[in-house]
Amino acid sequence: MSSDLLSSGGWNPLGWAYQWPFEVPLVSTTMCSSADLTLPEIPGLTILAVEALEERNYTYTPGLFGAGLPDSHPIPDLSFCNVTVTYTHPGWHDKINVNVLLPTESWNGRFAAIGGGVFATGGGEVAEHLMMPIMATGFATATTDGGHSSDVLGPEGSEPSWALTSPGNVNWPLLVDFASVALHDTAIIGKAVQEAFYDTAPAYSYFFGGSTGGRQGHMLAQRYPQDYDGIVALFPAVNWVKFFFSSFWPTFVMDQMRTYPQPCEFDAITAAVMSACDKLDGLEDGIISRLDLCDFDPRDVVGKKIKCNDVEAVVSSAAAEVIQKTWDGPRSSTGEFQWYGFSKGTDLTQPLTGPIQVKCDKEDSCKAEANPVWARYWVKKDPSFNMRAITHQEWDDLVHASINEYDSIIGTSDPDLSAFKRRGGKMVNWHGTLDAAIPFNGSTDYYDRVLEGDPDAADYYRFFVAPGSGHCFNCGPSSPPTMQYIVDWVEKGIAPDTLRASGLNGLGVQVERNLCMYPKVQHYAGGDPTVASSFICV
Secondary structure, eight states: OOHHHHHTTOOOTTOSOOOOSOOOOGGGSOOSOGGGOOOOOOTTOEEEEEEEEEEEEEEEOOOTTTTTSTTOOOEEEEEEEEEEEEEEOTTTOOOEEEEEEEESSOOOSEEEEEOOBTTBOSOHHHHHHHHHHHHHTTOEEEEEOTTSOOOTTSGGGTSOTTSEEETTEEOHHHHHIIIIIHHHHHHHHHHHHHHHHHSSOOSEEEEEEETHHHHHHHHHHHHOTTSOSEEEEESOOTTHHHHHHHHHHHHHHHHHHTOOOOHHHHHHHHHHHHHHHGGGGSOOSSOOOOGGGOOOOGGGGTTOEEEETTEEEEOOHHHHHHHHHHHHOOBOTTSOBOSOOOOTTOOTTOTTTOSOOEEEOTTOOEEEOOOOHIIIIIISOOTTOOGGGOOHHHHHHHHHHHHHHHHHHHOOOOOOOHHHHHHTOEEEEEEETTOSSSOTHHHHHHHHHHHHHOTTGGGTEEEEEETTOOSSSSSSSBOOSOSHHHHIIIIIOOOOSEEEEEEEOTTSOEEEEEEEETTOOEEEOSSOTTSGGGEEEO
């Protein structure tokens, strides 16, 4: 993509913000050399190294995380300065890298930081598939590794070696870096690098992230409201110390029952609830938009004949009980609410993210698989801890310990956004109703509490419902990873009333929809069901 097209203010195939507040004449800027990048002294940090590498006519090819995104085509002709700043917090014995990409042909005067995923603070392929398209439209972009591995799908994701300094001892500096401090550092360092390179501060600063990145965006609004003008924080893990237990809950339930129904039984119940509740929004399209009207009882499917690997079977009462409890969410040994479950219609058995992972051999002998990383490494501080053999009281103790010990460190559910409001910040969240990794109602719970404290919160923070969308940017009709709406809100005062979404509906048909601002939801009004104008927000 040529810099002429990007700087023209015309068509933007990448979907990112393209209106330049100004363009910096780069012929007189600092060269891409670490010797020429002089950073100011930053209290609390010691810079260990600054590396700079110039790239010209670079072609970015989307990898695994970017390949499924709309417009996920290679981006050619990128010219930028790739800067890595390595630093430490004296006395913490950490070593953190902040990576900054600086366009050398047409900088739009903006700075954007990119979040991470799972236990990765940032960096790696997760950050790259957002950084490159954003940078291609003129933003200076930055991300941080938080001092540990950035490989979300590698072994570090399930066995994080950085979690403990020794058996029983949490690596507190790296946890605090991951939770909050490295995020704030990235804003300071990234802007300092940008100012040293362009000889001017950014006109506007933004943050973009989903999942862990969504948690990070909320953390920044709550604890560091001065860092960013606009924040996009999607399907966020804001209730970090609680929602992990929702993912392990169905396995715990099956362990307590000592019964492991076949995956096809759960899938049959999911298909049945979809059939029963799909049309409640006025249209059968494989999407339950009106969860508020869906009162389906999974026991109605018990005894139904189904095919499991071409062998006839029936839906068991155990499968109905497990799926109902998965929808309800974790409860204590005395029946008290602990956290939300997953929405009706969610594909609970999907690989990797689904909370129900049951494997069966040829003799139909089944067992559940789960890896409660948070409980093993941080709550029990013992990687060998077997959560499969605990009592319900021990379960309650784990939930209580997680909240008691870590909520003040990594919890991002503080509804007080008054400082962010006073600074003039703007934040957007959308969350898919079929999210199988982070319960959708965690976002509704948080937004309800924000509104309870400030009924006018929509003036600076808006939450949108994405019916039929899962835990990604391209699983169901969802808003693409764009900066456009947050830039328009921050710089032009145009607040988004809806977000345009596209993707496959539950029947595999490509559709466009407008995501409604919570508490409103989509309802079919008539007309072509593939176009957004056929739906209203009610």
